[in-house]
Each structure stands twice: as C-alpha cells, then as structure tokens.
Amino acid sequence: MPQTHNELDGPYQQLFEHLSLTLAPEQLMTSEAQTLAYGTDASFYRLIPQLVVKVNTLEQLQLVMASCANLQLPYTFRAAGTSLSGQAISDSVLILLSDDWRSHQILDNGNKISLQPGVIGADANRYLAPFQRKIGPDPASINACKIGGIAANNASGMCCGTAQNSYHTMASITLVLTDGTVLNTGDPQSVAAFKQSHASLLEQLSELAQTTQQNTALADKIRHKYRLKNTTGYSLNALVDFTDPFDILQHLMIGSEGTLAFIAELTYNTVVEHPHKASTLLVFENSDVACKAVEVLAKQAVAAVELMDGRALASVANQAGMPKFIADLDNQACALLVETRGSQADELSQLCQQVMDSLRNFPRVGEVAFTTKSSETAALWAIRKGMFPAVGAVRETGTTVIIEDVAFPVERLANGVNELQALFTKHGYHEAIIFGHALAGNLHFVFTQGFEDPDEVARYGRFMDEVSQLVAVKYQGSLKAEHGTGRNMAPFVELEWGAEGIALMQQIKQLFDPQGLLNPGVILNDDSQAHLANLKPMPAADDLVDKCIECGFCEPVCPSGSLSLSPRQRIVLYRELSELRRTGDKPLRLAELEKDFKYQGVDTCAAVGLCADRCPVGINTGDLVRKLREKHYAKHQNIARWTAEHFSSVATMTRLGLGTAELGHKILGDKALGAISKGITKVSAGKVPTWNPSFPRRAKYQPPQARFHKQKVVYIPSCASRTMAPPADAIDPRPLLEVTCSVLEKAGYEVLIPGNGDELCCGMPYHSKGMFDLASSKSQQLEDAIWQLSEHGRWPVLMDTSPCAKRSKEQFERDLDIHEPIGFIHQHALDKLEIAQLDEPVMLHLTCSSRRMDMHDPLLSIAKRCAKQAILPEHIYCCGWAGDKGFTTPELNQAALAPLKAQVPEGCTRGYSNSRTCEIGLSQHSGVVYQSILYLVDEVSL
Secondary structure, eight states: OOOOOOOOOHHHHHHHHHHHTTSOGGGEEOSHHHHHHHTBOSSSBBOOOSEEEEEOSHHHHHHHHHHHHHHTOOEEEESSOOOSSSTTOOSSEEEEEOTTSOOEEEEGGGTEEEEOTTSBHHHHHHHHGGGTEEOSOBOTTTTTOBHHHHHHTTOOBTTTTTTTSHHHHEEEEEEEOTTSOEEETTOHHHHHHHHHHTHHHHHHHHHHHHHHHHOHHHHHHHHHHHHSOOOSSSOTTHHHHOOSHHHHHHHHHTTOTTSSOEEEEEEEEOEEOOSEEEEEEEEESSHHHHHHHHHHHTTSOOSEEEEEEHHHHHHHTTSTTOOGGGGGOOTTOEEEEEEEEESSHHHHHHHHHHHHHHTTTSOOSEEEEEEOOHHHHHHHHHHHHTHHHHHHHHSOTTOEEEEEEEEOOGGGHHHHHHHHHHHHHHTTOTTOEEEEEGGGTEEEEEEEEOOSSHHHHHHHHHHHHHHHIIIIIISOOBSOSSSOOTTTSGGGHHHHHHHHHHHHHHHHHHHHOTTOOBSTTSSOOSOTTGGGSSBOOOOOOOTTTTTOOOOOTTGGGOTTTTTSOOHHHHHHHHHHHHHHHHHOOOHHHHHHHHHHHIIIIIITOOOOOHHHHHOTTOOOHHHHHHHHHHHHGGGGHHHHHHHHHTHHHHHHHHHHHHHHHHHHHHHHHHHHHHHHHHHHHHHTTTSSOOOOTTSOEEOOOOOOOOOOOSEEEEEEOOHHHHHEEOOTTOSOOSOHHHHHHHHHHHTTEEEEOOTTGGGOOOSHHHHTTTOHHHHHHHHHHHHHHHHHHTTTTTSOEEESSHHHHHHHHHHOOSOOOEEOHHHHIIIIIGGGSOBOOEEEEEEEOOOHHHHHTTOHHHHHHHHHHHEEEEEOOTTOSOOSOTTTHHHHOHHHHHHHTTTTGGGSOTTOOEEEESOHHHHHHHHHHHSSEEEEHHHHHHHHBO
C-alpha cells in the first residue's frame, strides 16, 4: 500500500524533498498515523515527530544527519524504544534503525563480540551461548531492547552490577559524530586519521580530564557516585578513570542517550556464562534485617541479590506457582532472592553452603531452599519478574505505570527503603512497591499515576521533588541508577551533581554537539518543570488492551512491524481513535486516522498472538483486531454461514480452482500464467490471489485403507492439506494425507480418519475474521467427531497442521489428547522408527502456533535426528501468512519473511514446517520448497 505523505512546514518540507532524492518513499514517514505511532516509547511522555526517517546504511545516516544540520533541525536516534525516561522520542526528526542494523561478529573465540546497534540483547547472548559467554549488561528488557539503547543508556540489570555494564566491558566503539566523521576506536588507521582531523577535540578532552582530576573534591565526588550504579547525566567517571583522550571519548558515549554522537557499532569484552546456577528465596521480618543480610552477602560469591518489599510480595502472592507462605506475610516483610553460579556442580554446592552459613544469625520468616532445578529456579525468578506487570495489571484505566530506579549507598539501603515507603504513604501511592538489585543499592519503585487531572500532575511533581531530595541530597545517591536520565530526571541533574558537575556536562555537550541538535531536552534541560511536560495520555479504548503500558516488549515477534504497525503502535492509534470518537472533536482528523488504521491496524495484523507471550500483562492485540474485524465481516455473515454448512462443497470448489491453475501452468508456463494472474488480481481489487510457482496443486482426498494395529491414532487432515497438494517442483509430490499415514504405519499405529472429513474444520478461518459463533459451531462439530472416533478420548489425536491443533486444544471441552505433527512425532513416534539420517542441510520453520505450544526444542530434536544439519533462521517468529493473509495481503508475508532467503545455505534444497499454508509463503520467499516435517520423517524412516 503506498505511503501517505502529509505536507510539512518550512524546513521540514525542504528536508523531506532533499531526502526523497536518495531514500525510498517507505523510508520517509509523515502521516499522522505513522508519526503518532512512533512518537511513543516505554516512558510516560509523548512527542510527535514532524518526520520519521528509517535508515538502512551508515551512508544514509550520515546523509540525514548532514541534512538536518544544514537546516538546523534537531534529531533523535531510536532503536527499540523500550526506554523508560523519554529519551527515544522527538517533536522534530526521529531517525529509526531498520532491520539492516543487526550484524554481529564473534571475536577471539567468544571473548569479544562486535555488535551493530540494532542487535537485540538476547540475540547477542544467543550468539555467544556456544562459547559459554554473554554480554555483561542484562537489563530486564533484554528480549526487546537493542545494543544501541543498552549502550546509550548504560543499562545494567539483575546480575550485571557496576563491573559488567557497557562502560566497563566495552572494548571499542564506532561512532558517527555530528560533522559526519566516522571513528572506530578499535581500528588503528581510523584512530590515526582522527588524531589529524580532530586534534583540537582530543586536546580539549585531555584538558577537561586533567582539570577534573586536579579538582580533588569533584574527583572524589565522581568516584563516590560511580561506586554506586549511576546513569544520571554524562559519564563523568571517564574524566577521572582515563588520561588517553580516545578512552575518555569512547567512555563518554556510554550513557549519553544519543546526545553526543551515533553509536554505529560496539565491541564488548564478554563475560562468563556459568553452566551451573542455584537460587534461593529468603524472607526476613523487615527491611532492616534484610538489608543487613545484604551487607553480609556482598562479601560472598553471589551473582545476584534481588530485594522485594512486603507490598511487592503481596502483589504476586496469589499468582500461580507462588510459595504458599507468601500470602501470609505482612507488609513489613522483606525478601531476598539470591543466585549463585559455578563452573562445576560441586563448586556450586559449596558456594550455596557458604552463603547459608554466612546468614545463620539472620532469622527468617519463610524461605525456599537453594535449588538447581531449572523449573524451580524459573518459578523463583518469576516472583521477581512478575512484580512490574502485577502493578500494571491492577492499575485504573487512564493511569500509567511509572517505574523509577534510584541507588543508595548499600550501608544506607534500609533507611532508603523505609523512607521511600513513608513517601509513598505521604503522597497517597498506596499501591507502590519496591524491588531492586540489592548488591548495588539499586531500588526500583513502581506506582500508578494519572495525568489527566492537574492536581494529579501536581501530586506527582511534589512526590518527585521529595524523592530527589531524599536520594540525591540526604543520602548522596543516584537519582537514575540504570534507566538513563532521559527527560524525567533532566531537571534534577544539577541537584545531584552540583554546579561544578553540571558545568562539566555542559562543556562536554558543547564539544560534541555545538549546534545543540542531538536529542535536545534529554540529560541536560534548563526547564525545571520539563518532567511535568508532554505527559502521555492513556485514554480508555477497550478492556482487551487498556492495561497496555506501551513498553514495546511485543515488537520483536510481530510479523507486521516492518510493514505497518507493531502491537504497541496499534494500541497507541486505537487509543487516539477512541478518544476522538468520545470527544467528537476534529472529525476530519478522525476520518483520516480511521482510514489509515483500517489497513495499518486491522488488515495487516496477523492476529496470531505472539505479542501476548512477550507482553508483561498478557495482552493479545490480535483479540482486539478480531473484534474489529467482526464489524467489517458482519455483512458477509450469510455467505460465511453457507460455507460453514456446506464445507465439503467449499473444499470441492477449492480443488477445482487449484486444478484450473495447475492446468493453466502446464499450458502457459510460469511467466505467462504469472502475468495473467497479476491482471486478474488487479481487476478483482486483490480478491483473487496472484499465482506464483509455490502455489499448491490440487490434492485428491482419498483416505487409505487402515491396517490393524494394537495402537491407534485419530488423524484429522486439515482443510488445507485435504485440498492442497505440494507444488509442482516439490521433492515429494505426494499429498500430506498419504505421507502422514505412511509415517504412522511405520510407527505401528492404526490410523482412524473421520468418514465425513471434508465437512470438518477447527473454525480458525471464521475465528480470524471475528465470526465467533460460526467458529464455535465448527469447532464443536469437530470435537464431537473426534470424541466418537477416539472412543471417548482413549486414543491420541493428530492434526497435521499446527494452528488447527492449537485452536482445538484451547476450544475443546472434553478430555482429548490433541497433537500437531512435531509434538506427536516427538512424543509418540520417533523412538518407534528406524531412521537413516539425511546427509544434507534442511531449513526449518517453527510456526507461531507451534511456538506458542513450546515446540521449539522438539522440532530441533526431530530435525537433528533426521538430517545432518538443521537451520532454524533467526528473526522470523511468524511467517505472516496468517490463515489467508498470504493470499489477500501478500505484502505481510513478504515483510515477515524478508530475512529468510539470505539465511538459506548454499546447496540447501529442502525446507520443513507443519502448516500447509505457511509453507506456500516460505517456499516463495526462500527459493526452497517447504513441506511438512512429516515428509522428512517419512523419507528417512526405513
């Protein structure tokens, strides 16, 4: 769909026209829907950019920076937008990184790793896992946040402390300065050239460091501040830790939040990822006792100590899997979650014993003993990780969740906890909870806040004034420990650092950004009320999504994010639409947004629910989209009802259509049929899909004669596999039904197939369009048939397409053992088959439904048993076919699979999955024919 371009004012229109000469139209976004969607990060602030620019290369970035400088237009860099302090938003030019910024290189046998800024933190650790290494920073958002943001905010985390953050583990950095110069501090030639071109800058940095080190009082204050976790202001410790100007320069960039330069690449010194871990939960009578225990634990070999106050424990007490005693604790209780790590099991056991011996004089009111079982440690850490979403889930509609992070000297931690709790009570934040990284004296406090009422804004202002005095003045702590200064602490930087400290920071800013164009208002801000301006509205929209806190954790797994909108952005726009409808204001603006949202929000949503698995409060944005589709498809109810009641006729017509296309292909060939098909698609306004060589042939639905075996299985061929045979160039041309029966026969199963199979459907095609009653009736019909055929649940049930199996497992009320191919083969058949491994690589695709059923490891297990090499490509969580979207909205499938083809190794000719429709798009966009995993299993089974 072509991008909408809104006319801009003055220099912004000049910028747009200039960039349009080089950049593709889809890289320049000016429509209100797009700028509003990208004017949102995880903070409680909102600014709407005039122009959003998506850059693919370093050269494009330099072009945009130079163009903005020529026109004196401020600009802001953005990676994942998970930042909590408003540092990834702009009311001017917002520069986004495309997916082309996620290259990596493993160095020195895993001891180092070079990462582009678009690499997600968890992916970096996945690359390092074979070497038993990881990057030092481990923020809670590591599954969504990107290296650019991790470095720019000096993010740390639960086990990182201060020793393993980006500042301390950086080996080298590549920067783009405001004048367009690229500096790679790890490249001697780049360093030598920079010495010549920027001698004055280097000299001034050396002078700043020398002056700072000679100011004993200031230098001591800086060292004290960075003994704690501290991300308030610039990294002034660079001026006392180093004398070499290049060391100073690169360390100033860490935590600079895009206000000094652009971080184009970062090379980390990696840290050990110990193979053996153990965790324990220790609950003390109050925070005084717990904090004294922290001082003792700080002297032990512990990897993490997480503190949780009584209110925090109460917020998760009733969740599944919580230890029963938590519900009986009072608000005075305080818990420590302790993790130890070791390279050997016996070493770990000794460490655990040492920890418990050190705490023998600290009585506990409850505990969970040290455990090394992964399921049990995961349950313990779920307590800690569930606290932020627990507050978000109970907040009133219209309010937002605010999470702040401060640091106290560890020896004053108990006082800090008690006085923060007193401030919560004083200002009426009775739901507020405290948890944090106790070894670093780092406390997070979470509370809910509304900004619609001026009195509420004033209350928040008074509260923050007192918090800043308590932390920065009374206890000389950090107002920002790991979330970055951003906008909400910028007015308090001078309070924490004093006149000399803020003067140093202003000099640093002037050295690197003399025009003041890089992310203005962030870190340094002369407006003492800036933290109370540009507050994000959170109007009620729908109960399904009102709990969204706009964190962006959902975005990495969304197949439409690079095409239209992510789940977070859909909710942002839907909230705006709901507010415009409620007020009745600006009808023209409402109409324009509704038009844009129809395509970007509704039509291009795959609605597969992967977002719910990543969402801290479990929101499935697909549920909202299906609800909206219900209204759109209401006019088609009669046709849909006829198809549901005559499903076998629909199957027959589908086979007829596929047969006609197959005949046309034989007569006309690829090129001619493709051209004719494109014309028909255009004339039909997209209702008739465009044929391509990956399209299926007509399948013949002929259930084979069952052979008697002691073990039986009910096999339900999906409507897709009943009608769609493999494409003409498939290695194995047999219909899936035949292949499945062959596998089951080899495994010793008698196959039971419903006699009225062509009438059966799980209801998914109707459910995805919001036709919930029809979907339920088809599901019920299928359940009844399976119940009878399985002898009331005696025999397992295999559905050959994963989405059908997942929906049936969720919808069926009777006790039936439902499987999709991966799960059934792994659990019931693999050990019964004699396998001769295929001596060639195979591509794999884990469908979104299988992913949500936790089939990742079973798929790899089957593939590695059957083939010499199995490749599960990265950055593809859903193929975007989404039922019939691949036919009706093919650009969604194309966008979702954009990273696929480049990951197919040379010589690979096979791909395997477990959804017939998904396999069409996978084949089209990879150059490899994908078929069901059952084809692979059957081929290698003797």
